[in-house]
Amino acid sequence: MAVDLTQDGELAVLTLNRPEALNALSFQILRDIGEAFDKVAHMDVRALLITGAGDKAFCAGADIKELRNRPLMDQKTGAELGQSVFAKLDRLPVASVALVGGYAFGGGSELAMACTFRLAAPNAVFGLPEVKLGLIPGYGGTQRLPRLVGQGRALEIIKTGRNVRAEEAERIGLVNAVVEGDLMQAGREIAGKFTRYSLPVLDFARRAVTRAGDTTLEAGLEIEADLSTLAYRLTDAEEGMAAFEEKRKAEFKDG
Ligand code: HXC
Numbered sequence: 001m002a003v004d005l006t007q008d009g010e011l012a013v014l015t016l017n018r019p020e021a022l023n024a025l026s027f028q029i030l031r032d033i034g035e036a037f038d039k040v041a042h043m044d045v046r047a048l049l050i051t052g053a054g055d056k057a058f059c060a061g062a063d064i065k066e067l068r069n070r071p072l073m074d075q076k077t078g079a080e081l082g083q084s085v086f087a088k089l090d091r092l093p094v095a096s097v098a099l100v101g102g103y104a105f106g107g108g109s110e111l112a113m114a115c116t117f118r119l120a121a122p123n124a125v126f127g128l129p130e131v132k133l134g135l136i137p138g139y140g141g142t143q144r145l146p147r148l149v150g151q152g153r154a155l156e157i158i159k160t161g162r163n164v165r166a167e168e169a170e171r172i173g174l175v176n177a178v179v180e181g182d183l184m185q186a187g188r189e190i191a192g193k194f195t196r197y198s199l200p201v202l203d204f205a206r207r208a209v210t211r212a213g214d215t216t217l218e219a220g221l222e223i224e225a226d227l228s229t230l231a232y233r234l235t236d237a238e239e240g241m242a243a244f245e246e247k248r249k250a251e252f253k254d255g
Contacts, residue, residue: 003032005039010195011188012045012094019054024063025107027081033111034085041092046199047191048089048096050115051184052108058098058124061106064133082107082139086114093199095206097190099183100124100175110139113148116206117190118175120166121183126174129161147213149173198236198252204228 004015014036016023025033040048052058062082070078089096098104098112101121109126112118120126128141136142137158146154149172157164169175179186194202204227211223231237236252243250 001032002026002029003036005036007043007045008188010044010046011191012040012043012048013184014040014048014050015053016051016059017053019052019056021063022057022060022103023052023054023108024060025082025111026063026066027078029063030081030085030107034081034088037085037088037092040094045094046195047094048092049099049184049187049191050096050111051099051187052101055102057103057108058100059105059108059111060103061108061110061129062139079138082110086111086140089114089116090210093203095191095194095202097187099187100126101183103127105129106137106141107139110137110141110144113144113174114140118169119183119186119190120169120175120178122166122178122180124166124169124175124178126164126169127162128158129163131159131161145174196252198234198240199254200234201231201236201252204231 002016002018004017006013006015014033016029016033018024018029062078067078095116097117097119098115099119100112102123103125104112105125105127106129109128112126128137128145130137130141142154142158145157149157153172164172164174166175166178170178176190177186208220208224208227211220215223235255239252240250
């Protein structure tokens with residue numbers, strides 16, 4: 001299998017496992033990733049880590065050899081497939097963390113950008129080099145990159161197709177952190193910072209924050225007020241505030 005899904009305690013771990021092609025995304029692999037996300041939604045886990053096999057790449061993007069041999073109509077289907085698979089991450093009940101070591105180009109960068117968090121090894125190299133192929137990003141890059149780094153920088157990165165190394169990626173907000181050492185361990189640690197909180201509450205926070213990039217302040221504040229009220233009504237809020245008063249750790253029940 002070119003996509004492995006395993007469980008490590010309270011974490012699901014998805015590994016792109018096609019190192020001989022730098023984990024490039026064939027249409028079949030994209031479909032397998034989609035199926036894996038559907039499975040994660042039903043697993044008893046509290047976060048999803050996504051990694052690439054081998055030490056050279058997280059993912060070198062869409063499989064160019066396969067793309068080249070597709071009729072034009074299929075290219076549209078390809079973009080729709082990639083977009084719909086990566087959009088599933090937004091609907092997962094748990095947060096996702098991309099662990100990027102080596103190359104994350106094209107669809108590989110786009111997969112990382114669709115995750116809730118991104119950690120990079122010092123050798124990580126991001127890029128949306130589609131213009132070099134006579135293409136533009138098709139798996140969400142033109143929409144998610146500007147939301148992460150701003151429109152000016154996104155346009156420059158997409159129009160030049162240049163590489164963005166780990167240090168710059170961190171500086172411009174494309175990744176949350178660059179970590180030395182074991183990336184998987186760093187993934188476990190960042191997940192450990194939120195896995196004990198209430199899943200629905202974390203999801204309300206994500207939904208409110210992600211709307212900040214695409215709505216007016218007034219509408220966004222209304223969304224915040226609605227979600228904040230929903231959170232307040234959960235027993236987890238009762239438990240969290242009671243635990244504060246009783247000077248103990250809250251025991252959330254995800255409801
Ligand atoms: C298919 C790929 C691939 C890809 C690498 N390989 N990237 N195969 N699709 N995206 C294959 C190579 O052909 C080669 O196999 C093997 O992986 C190792 O790659 P090398 O090129 O020999 O490695 P290296 O010299 O170290 O260069 C690494 C690299 C380079 C800089 C990452 O491979 C590269 O530029 N890859 C393409 C990156 C890219 O343009 N991605 C965006 C794709 S478009 P063989 O069998 O030849 O030895 C996209 C969105 C499209 O993602 C949207 C459409 C709707």
